[in-house]
Amino acid sequence: MSIRDVAIVGTSMTKFGRSNKTELEMFAEAALDSIYNSDIEPKNIEELYLGNCAGAINEGQVNMCAHAAEEIGLHQIPSTTFEGACASSAVAFIHAYREVAAGYNDTVLVAGTERNMTLRPTGWATRVFQCSADQRYTQFTGLTFPGIFAMAANRYMKKYDISKEAGEEALACVSVKNHHNGALNPKAHLQKEITIDTVLQSPKVADPLKLYDCCPFSDGAAALVLTSAEKAKKLTDTPIYVAGVGQSSQGSLCTQSDITYPIGRAVSSKKAYKQAKIEPKDIDIAEVHDCFTSAEIIAIEALGLFERGHGWKAEKEGETAVDGKLPINTSGGLKAKGHPIGATGCAQIHEIVEQLRGDAGKRQVNKVEVGLADNMGGEFGTITTIILRR
Amino acid sequence: MEKRNFRHPQIFHSTEKFWLGLRDRKFLVQRCKNCEEIFFPPRSHCPKCLYNEMDWVELSGKGTLYSWSEIHIPSRNFDVPYVIGIIDLEEGVGRMVSKIRARVEDLRIDMPMKIDYEDAEEDLTLYVWMPAQS
Ligand SMILES: [Zn+2]
Numbered sequence: 001m002s003i004r005d006v007a008i009v010g011t012s013m014t015k016f017g018r019s020n021k022t023e024l025e026m027f028a029e030a031a032l033d034s035i036y037n038s039d040i041e042p043k044n045i046e047e048l049y050l051g052n053c054a055g056a057i058n059e060g061q062v063n064m065c066a067h068a069a070e071e072i073g074l075h076q077i078p079s080t081t082f083e084g085a086c087a088s089s090a091v092a093f094i095h096a097y098r099e100v101a102a103g104y105n106d107t108v109l110v111a112g113t114e115r116n117m118t119l120r121p122t123g124w125a126t127r128v129f130q131c132s133a134d135q136r137y138t139q140f141t142g143l144t145f146p147g148i149f150a151m152a153a154n155r156y157m158k159k160y161d162i163s164k165e166a167g168e169e170a171l172a173c174v175s176v177k178n179h180h181n182g183a184l185n186p187k188a189h190l191q192k193e194i195t196i197d198t199v200l201q202s203p204k205v206a207d208p209l210k211l212y213d214c215c216p217f218s219d220g221a222a223a224l225v226l227t228s229a230e231k232a233k234k235l236t237d238t239p240i241y242v243a244g245v246g247q248s249s250q251g252s253l254c255t256q257s258d259i260t261y262p263i264g265r266a267v268s269s270k271k272a273y274k275q276a277k278i279e280p281k282d283i284d285i286a287e288v289h290d291c292f293t294s295a296e297i298i299a300i301e302a303l304g305l306f307e308r309g310h311g312w313k314a315e316k317e318g319e320t321a322v323d324g325k326l327p328i329n330t331s332g333g334l335k336a337k338g339h340p341i342g343a344t345g346c347a348q349i350h351e352i353v354e355q356l357r358g359d360a361g362k363r364q365v366n367k368v369e370v371g372l373a374d375n376m377g378g379e380f381g382t383i384t385t386i387i388l389r390r
Numbered sequence: 391m392e393k394r395n396f397r398h399p400q401i402f403h404s405t406e407k408f409w410l411g412l413r414d415r416k417f418l419v420q421r422c423k424n425c426e427e428i429f430f431p432p433r434s435h436c437p438k439c440l441y442n443e444m445d446w447v448e449l450s451g452k453g454t455l456y457s458w459s460e461i462h463i464p465s466r467n468f469d470v471p472y473v474i475g476i477i478d479l480e481e482g483v484g485r486m487v488s489k490i491r492a493r494v495e496d497l498r499i500d501m502p503m504k505i506d507y508e509d510a511e512e513d514l515t516l517y518v519w520m521p522a523q524s
Contacts, residue, residue, distance in 0.1 A: 123464065123465065123466045123467075126463065126464070126466070127465050127466040130465050134487075135400065136399065136431065137399075137431045137486070137487065139399075140397055140399040140400075140516075141474055142461060142464060142465055142468045142472055142474055142489060143474050143487050144461055144463070144464065144465050146459075146461075147459050147474050150459035151457035151458060151474075151475070154457045154458065154459060154499065155457040158457075158500070205463045206459045206460070206461050206462065206463070207459050207460040207462070208459075209459075252431065254430065254431050254485050254486060254487060255431075255437075255484070255485070256485075259476075
């Protein structure tokens, strides 16, 4: 199959955190900003791909895609909602990319929106998140998402013979680093520096994870305009190209093998590396799915960015810092930038685009040519890998 | 509509025998009538050959603790703290996510575990796993 090159020409995200807007209104804010900063007219958008996870449960809004298109004046265009739990808008992005690459469309809008912070108490939000775990055999046990990543952390420490104390300190280093980056990101939900003690002394959530090992529930939206490389060159001096994409799925936690090395993530990233004709060592920066601190360590190993069993040391030794060997989550990650679940995939891509364009301000990394966004939904259920280049 | 209790499983046709077995203190899983694969969790089609008729066989109820965590921030309707874990079944036919009954200081990854049963309601029995030595 011959496919053509596709580029991102417009990108935007709302300030993550607490919003007084609905999911549709947050979507409209990010969408119109991304369209205007791509120098095209809204009428040039041919199709809308919208990521949203729990709008039906949280706001009572089913079929959000149709309302979203109308909200920004895109009357009668095809519009579809993509749901892949926390990976919803990365899945939407991959489908949008494929249709432009295949020539079905020239210029499309991809977005994600979610209201997780301002709706209900923590118990409700925890329950909504839990809905993406296997309904037949895991949900009723009281398994929570922090619980899954706590079990992964405990298994990891056992597997690599790391003491509880050393392990918890490495996890805390992930949080300290991502908070540092978030403090440099004006769009981040949590813009404050913390210390290792802040993490270690915070309340227990699911042992060994504490409150500061967990991302916040956030409100927010993000949007991107994709077009053919040919059109992109006429619109901007800094088109950012989609070099490769991968996606995979896995069933119930009961059917998975090593939860410290999700095979689905290795499968997805290998597809993306192959298409991009690169290897993990060619990646200059990555945004990875750090819903919990242990999730970041698991992600950077399964993506092949760090050797198996060494991710925790890399975090401790600063290799993943903005000025480190391979900066991870320069945006602050889900941990500090925030995690409005359906918006997260697009927001990760937004950060990679800003870095590749040199627009990342105080958190700008030197000499960035290739960046990777890793998004994960459910209990390792949906995993996406998106590689971008200048 | 009946108010759903999130601490209880929803029971469907393909899984009903499993839950009925627990009421009789039996840990029943499916065996494919075509390829004889034994597997957990119960489902409508064999994961190996995709055949859709199964026998039910009883497992030993023994396993090992793959990992565990003590939960302090719960999902709705759960009282904290409680312990959840992943059990690798002794027969090598799958893995269970389960509530764990133990003092956390007694838990070690890979330790031998055994199944036990808890009557939740008149017609519903749930499983729980605990250290084999207790
Ligand atoms: Zn079979």
